[in-house]
Amino acid sequence: MRKLLGAALAGLLLMPAAGAAESVSQSAPVVPPLWAASASPVPAGWVVHLCPWLSRRGPDRTLRIALPARFGPMSATREGCEAQGGGFDEWVYVEPAVGMSLRTYEETYIDPRVDEGGDDSISDVVYAADVPAYGARVGETLSYEAYADGSPTDVHYVQAEGVRLRWDVTDDHWGEVEDVYATATAGVGIDATRESSCARSDLTVRYPLDREVRWVDSYPGTCYLILGSGDFRTRAIKVAVRPVRGLTAAYRSLAARDDVRRLRRTSARQLDYDVLLGATRKPRRVRVVQAGAVRLTLTTSRSRWRHDRRLYDELRAAWATSSSSPPSGRSTAQR
Helix, strand or coil: CCHHHHHHHCCCCCCCCCCCCCCCCCCCCCCCCCECCCCCCCCCCEEEEEEECCCCCCCCCEEEEEEECCCCCCEECCCCEEEECCCCCEEEEEECCCCCCHHHHHHHHHHHHECCCCCCCEEEEEEEEEEECCCCCEEEEEEEEECCCCCCEEEEEEEECCEEEEEEEECCCHHHHHHHHHHHHHCCEEECCCEEEEEECCEEEEEECCCCEEEEEEECCEEEEEECCCCCCCCEEEEEECCCCCHHHHHHHHHCCCCEEEEEEEECCEEEEEEEECCCCEEEEEEEEEECCEEEEEEECCCCHHHHHHHHHHHHHHHHCCCCCCCCCCCECCC
16 A cells, blocks of 8 residues: 555554644645646646545646656555655655644754654755745745655655645655656645546546545556545445456456356446455445446445445446546546
8 A cells, every 4th residue: 555545544644754743733724726737738758647635525636747757556545645766765655734834833843853863853944934935826835855764864844825745756766857847836726526436548538536536546557546534445436447358358357256146247338246345244235337448337335336336327327428638648548
């Protein structure tokens, strides 16, 4: 499980190995602003990632940020989003609705650990206010070096209007990513949608998120929309882009399993079945629909079947009629 997702579930807030654990209470969250994205074209070889604000009650907001292709898909929880780079240890974290200033954050969580020694020691702290942030917007910046359990990491924050971004990179590599950081932060945009996307190679599908989606766990070609208090096995919608096996092969594989019941192929592109989970063999209902190169799978309990099937059907309809120009500039799958 990724750092942000694991931290969120453990009651921590966006604090991976590069620093010390923080309380999730960082003042009352604010409503993310609406920012027009940069008019500059996305650099060649970069991909636009979507960070939905998964608030239960707030207005729809999705932050869009372009990152180099070395970054994997962006996952999201109610606390924020993250994406991991490649080549060396590199992470980008986004919190779109933070009520605490970076100055207060520094004084509360960073300064007490400066030069304290040990695995959580921090050094070389630099804070600045009223400086350029996200292009021409004025905000705060904060940087420091974290010892991070023997893996020194350069940490850089930028914050304006409650939107906080953190970029971590292995010590001594900051010079290699500084220009990338400047370009990425300058191009951030926030609009009045609530969207996520899933991609494999040159195919990207984009879709709106219902308010019951608690987190989005994304991998290349496979993304899980976790509903309510469930997890990817008990209550989720799985989006698979260009799945390795076709629906016929999937049916044959399911038919050979002893934990699958009531397997039926209700149409050329749809499977329904029950699956028995774990030692308790508690059943979950499953629906699989293949539409072109994209497969959607709903897993839920019998008691929530009608309710979650409605969410599933709404996502299918919205995806099928979504724009043919996905965030990455590649062609969106259509039904």
